[in-house]
Amino acid sequence: MPESTQKKYHIADFSQIEGTSCPCGTARRAFADVPEFPGTLHVTEISEDAELHYHRKLTETYYFLECGEDAKMQLDDEFIPVHAGMSIVIPPGVRHRAIGSMKIINIVFPKFDPEDEWLD
Structure with missing residues (x-):
């Protein structure tokens, strides 16, 4: 049986x-072109002045890698320290x-989909 030369995995080097x-x-986005992965993976550096926005179709999961001392998330009308x-x-x-500087996955x-970012 011949060996497959096509790799079955995908690598993203965010650097x-x-x-x-x-x-x-600023977001660095990976795996948009990988049909086997139904989502995308981003490493995002949050600026101090992030804009309030929402998505109509997308679900986002933030994992906080680094946070400034007073970092918070505004979720609707609630402010959550992170x-x-x-x-x-x-x-x-x-x-x-x-709110505040942070780096997230x-x-x-x-x-x-950049068309699904809605600003107030």
């Missing part, structure tokens, strides 16, 4: 992915923004 501006700061090691699932329709399902 080689160009950052893209987003309402939160720190490294925490995670938050943000379903469609929840208005959200990061963002797992997005279905695949990220």
Whole structure:
């Protein structure tokens, strides 16, 4: 039986992915072109002035890698203190923004669509 030369895995080196501006700061996005993965994976550096926004279709899961001392998330009208090691699932329709500097992993399902970012 011949060996397959096609790899069955996918690798993302975030140091080689160009950052893209987003309402939160700068996102490096991976796996949008991987059919076997139904979402995308982002490493995002949040700026101090992230904009309040929501998504109509996307569910985001933030995992906080680094956070400034007074970092918070606004989720609708609630303000939640956050720190490294925490995670938050943000379903469609929840208005959200990061307050303070932080670096996160963002797992997005279905695949990220820039047309599904809605600002107030």
